[in-house]
């Protein structure tokens with residue numbers, strides 16, 4: 001097969017990684033600098049095929065019966081198509097080349113939007129089969145590198161697509177001074193809305209601590225994490241509170257803690273805690289405590305919610321805040337950064353079991369972390385830490401390399 005050796009060659013090439021700080025520094029005057037934009041174009045052209053190739057190789061190492069699943073097969077085909085498309089473009093040397101590349105990147109970004117749901121559906125279908133399910137290996141490491149790589153590809157493509165666009169408060173897709181309080185308020189509003197639609201009532205979200213804290217970040221990443229965490233917290237509170245209608249349920253309390261090198265958000269709920277037997281599994285892909293009736297895919301084929309890709313167009317009520325504006329302006333031009341599993345389709349309280357592990361990948365991607373502390377019988381505290389630029393961060397490259405054949409090649413800080 002022609003592609004196999006080509007894919008393998010690309011997969012073996014070292015990656016070039018960038019920090020958030022480097023992306024900001026590189027991008028800050030790009031709207032005035034055509035040469036810079038072309039440099040960024042060629043960086044994207046070099047990086048994306050290598051990263052796609054690594055995932056194609058990973059997929060080839062999985063059990064045949066898993067990769068033949070129609071959902072997983074679709075992901076493989078989409079990645080192979082993207083690999084082939086990008087590889088066959090000559091390096092961008094003129095603004096016209098770049099315009100063509102940018103169009104192709106945007107198209108690929110859009111085409112790949114459903115792949116997260118496809119992965120989740122493939123996993124669920126395969127693991128629910130009575131013969132295949134119990135024989136599947138643990139796929140958490142596979143999904144971690146699959147989704148971490150997806151985050152990186154979407155950041156690379158989106159940052160390039162938006163690099164030459166002037167948007168106040170942004171460098172590319174990075175909001176340079178993103179207010180956490182507004183991010184919390186925005187996610188809380190949507191969470192309450194979806195909770196009310198599902199249960200008929202919702203819990204208040206109280207935001208305390210340093211309400212002025214802000215960081216440079218990609219708004220849609222924070223929004224995804226907060227929405228996931230608030231949905232989990234609120235679902236627990238509301239389910240624990242059923243049958244005690246009359247009194248209001250205890251609020252979900254978000255405390256914003258600002259330090260020189262990081263910001264930590266502590267999200268506290270009084271939903272009774274996570275059953276001890278489930279504590280490890282919450283980080284497992286496909287695990288969900290939500291009833292099937294709450295899942296956003298229930299009733300459908302699971303392949304693709306009808307309204308796929310429109311996550312951000314379903315904002316219940318337009319906010320006038322700058323945060324809502326930032327999130328929407330990214331979503332309209334740059335859907336690709338928006339993850340979709342669990343949050344896509346009609347919003348429901350239960351996801352596809354990707355929300356927590358994927359949120360942790362987002363947090364870790366820019367040097368932060370996500371931890372849960374469960375107090376059985378009381379509730380859960382979720383700690384979401386995000387780095388300020390001062391944090392000495394670079395892309396977690398080593399973790400990209402899940403395939404056993406890969407050596408440890410890397411070129412740090414090698415923006416061309």
Ligand code: W6P
Nearest residue numbers: 232233236271273380382
């Ligand atoms: C729960 C389970 C959970 C997961 C993530 C965040 C908060 C919570 N609360 O009961």
